[in-house]
Amino acid sequence: MACGGIELVNVSKSYGRLRALRGVTLTVRPGEIYGLLGPNGAGKTTALKIIVGLLRPDSGLVRVCGVDVVAERERALRRVGYVPENPVVFENLKVIEFFRLVASLRGIPREVFEERLKRYVQLFDLEGELGKRMGKLSRGNAQKVLAVAAFLPEPDVLVMDEPMSGMDPEAQRAFREEVARFARKGAAVIISSHQLPMVERLCTRVGIISGGRLLAEGALDEIRSRVGAGADAALEEVYLKLVGGGAG
Ligand SMILES: Nc1ncnc2c1ncn2[C@@H]1O[C@H](COP(=O)(O)OP(=O)(O)OP(=O)(O)O)[C@@H](O)[C@H]1O
Ligand SMILES: [Mg+2]
Secondary structure (H helix, E strand, O other), rough: OOOOEEEEEEEEEEEEEEEEEEEEEEEEEEOOOOEHHHHHHHHHHHHHHOOOOOOOOEEEEEEEEEEEEEHHHHHHHHOEEEEEEOOOOOOOEEEEHHHHHHHHHHHOOHHHHHHHHHHHHHHOHHHOOOOHHHHHHHHHHHHHHHHHHOOOOOEEEEEEOOOOEEEEEEEHHHHHHHHHHHHOOOOOEEOOOOOHHHHHHHOEEEEEEOOEEEEEEOOOHHHHHOOOOOOOOHHHHHHHHHHHHOOO
């Protein structure tokens, strides 16, 4: 089941004169849950869009499941589930129609789809939302729907941009457990987030990006010791030390 995960090698990307990514190299192996952290405007969304082929890097290499995303986007993305930061979704589709569309685009057989959907509707308490139009959902319910859409095809790679923003505590727990289940099955997962306590509980490795550069990367213990923080220091403390350049 497991594929080759996610690889970025020396990836740079500018928007006009603004250098959003400056030589970022990172790897997310099968079974890993990688938390991509960093201040607003650091380049997290840019990096995730490059991984899913929505943006082309100016230079560097991007591979998903061992396939070059720039050269063979469609083949590379067959096994990827993506939660976008600003979903431009089908406002007028009903939620159930949106899920059916995902199923047909991803070639999920009907019975398999019905079974999976039933489980997710229960898990995320979405029964009352299925008949609503996508544009009329509350923020948290819209996030749940997008997460479920990413999970439904049972991808080998999950790329999620602030997927839990707005989710209630129950949904956050269900989300964490589901992501952990995917990782146990060998999926490679990358999640950008500002919710550090959640990242601490869920992620096996974190990368902290600022100004388009990766400042630090590793298991929490590794980056703790890098900034001289104690073994019980919270991720927030470590993060603030790194991003604040050691101040505080
Ligand atoms: N389409 C665009 N055109 C021009 N500049 C852009 C574009 N998208 C992003 N940027 C700029 O690139 C930089 C990185 O943005 P990005 O969205 O990747 O940051 P981020 O880390 O996801 O931030 P946030 O935590 O606020 O979501 C920012 O300076 C942003 O203003
Ligand atoms: Mg972003």
